[in-house]
Amino acid sequence: MPTVQADRLTRIGAALLKAAGASDEEANAVAVGCVNANLAGHDSHGIIAIPTYIDRIKAGHIVPGAKLTIVQESPTTTVIDGNWGFGFHINAKAMAMTIEKAKTANVAACTVFRQSHVGRLAAYPLMAMREGMIGIATADSGRSPKIVAPFGGREARLGTNPISIAVPSDLKAPFYLDMATSAVAAGKIALAVSRGEDIPTGWIVDSEGRHTTDPTQYRKGGALLPLGGSEGYKGSGLAAMIEVLCGLLTGLGFGVEPTGRHNDGCFMAVFKVAAFRPLQDFKKEVGEFARYLKATPPSEGSTGVFYPGEVEYIREQQRKAAGIEIEDATWDKLRALAGDYKLAAELDLA
Numbered sequence: 001m002p003t004v005q006a007d008r009l010t011r012i013g014a015a016l017l018k019a020a021g022a023s024d025e026e027a028n029a030v031a032v033g034c035v036n037a038n039l040a041g042h043d044s045h046g047i048i049a050i051p052t053y054i055d056r057i058k059a060g061h062i063v064p065g066a067k068l069t070i071v072q073e074s075p076t077t078t079v080i081d082g083n084w085g086f087g088f089h090i091n092a093k094a095m096a097m098t099i100e101k102a103k104t105a106n107v108a109a110c111t112v113f114r115q116s117h118v119g120r121l122a123a124y125p126l127m128a129m130r131e132g133m134i135g136i137a138t139a140d141s142g143r144s145p146k147i148v149a150p151f152g153g154r155e156a157r158l159g160t161n162p163i164s165i166a167v168p169s170d171l172k173a174p175f176y177l178d179m180a181t182s183a184v185a186a187g188k189i190a191l192a193v194s195r196g197e198d199i200p201t202g203w204i205v206d207s208e209g210r211h212t213t214d215p216t217q218y219r220k221g222g223a224l225l226p227l228g229g230s231e232g233y234k235g236s237g238l239a240a241m242i243e244v245l246c247g248l249l250t251g252l253g254f255g256v257e258p259t260g261r262h263n264d265g266c267f268m269a270v271f272k273v274a275a276f277r278p279l280q281d282f283k284k285e286v287g288e289f290a291r292y293l294k295a296t297p298p299s300e301g302s303t304g305v306f307y308p309g310e311v312e313y314i315r316e317q318q319r320k321a322a323g324i325e326i327e328d329a330t331w332d333k334l335r336a337l338a339g340d341y342k343l344a345a346e347l348d349l350a
């Protein structure tokens with residue numbers, strides 16, 4: 001398993017995307033976004049996704065160079081058609097527009113549709129956080145085949161529908177939540193399969209709706225369960241509301257896109273903190289709140305409390321220093337693509 005420094009990985013990802021037809025700006029947005037996911041420890045949304053994005057370009061599902069269109073707008077709202085552009089690029093532009101509106105209007109929101117995968121959702125609320133705003137983003141995880149069963153059901157009818165909220169603070173490690181609303185990411189099931197390990201009860205049901213610890217049942221017609229275990233109705237409800245914001249409010253609809261074209265619907269909102277109270281006071285108090293949470297005496301077997309976003313920051317520091325471990329299968333795909341595009345020598349991937 002090679003260990004690769006983040007800047008080299010970004011260079012490789014961007015060069016491959018450019019060779020596949022992406023502009024410099026698009027390729028950099030996607031490669032930086034993926035490598036930032038690796039740095040945060042979310043490898044399922046990291047460089048592993050680039051070969052898939054290239055396949056989608058080849059299939060005509062992602063349109064390099066696509067310009068977004070504003071379908072409808074007001075001083076506080078924007079409805080954006082991504083025209084099948086790269087989600088990383090389109091969604092970042094949508095968030096930038098929303099932040100600009102909130103600079104004068106104090107609050108602003110947007111919906112985005114017809115764009116490819118947006119990746120690690122935190123990237124967008126973190127943009128608002130850096131401008132002294134609270135940022136919220138939800139995504140309906142695309143209208144590709146569903147993988148999460150609604151609470152009480154045995155058939156997948158929801159996506160992993162993530163939500164992310166980022167908050168300004170005076171902390172070094174940003175205070176932000178970024179999570180799927182399924183019990184676990186689908187990638188963790190695949191990992192257990194490849195390691196021959198059992199999974200805890202509460203992660204999946206098999207095709208007959210039985211709880212199982214056998215991860216291979218997931219690919220045999222099983223489904224992921226919503227977040228919350230025996231109280232999974234809360235995760236299920238949250239996922240359903242996210243689908244309303246991202247699928248129905250955008251006009252995308254629910255269920256599975258019959259053409260198989262990945263289509264990430266997003267709803268994003270930002271709130272300028274200074275419209276509610278002085279930004280510096282708020283930032284200081286969020287820092288104090290985080291330290292208050294961290295000072296909680298640990299429960300049995302726990303190493304202590306982390307506030308939201310802290311784990312990602314710790315991993316980022318470690319991985320920036322030590323590099324990112326890339327599984328052999330992903331590395332082989334990147335090398336094969338470099339060979340196809342005659343970039344192997346230039347990228348030192350021969």
Ligand SMILES: NC(=O)c1ccc[n+]([C@@H]2O[C@H](COP(=O)([O-])OP(=O)(O)OC[C@H]3O[C@@H](n4cnc5c(N)ncnc54)[C@H](O)[C@@H]3O)[C@@H](O)[C@H]2O)c1
Nearest residue numbers: 042119120121141160162177178179180185306308309311
């Ligand atoms: N674009 C999409 O379609 C899509 C769909 C699903 C998920 N995602 C992304 O996948 C990534 C992974 O999501 P996930 O739900 O598997 O992540 P996860 O289970 O690691 O949960 C992440 C959240 O929990 C917090 N956290 C983790 N460990 C903690 C601890 N010990 N104590 C306190 N807080 C802790 C993190 O700070 C973070 O806010 C996210 O970046 C998400 O945006 C994207």
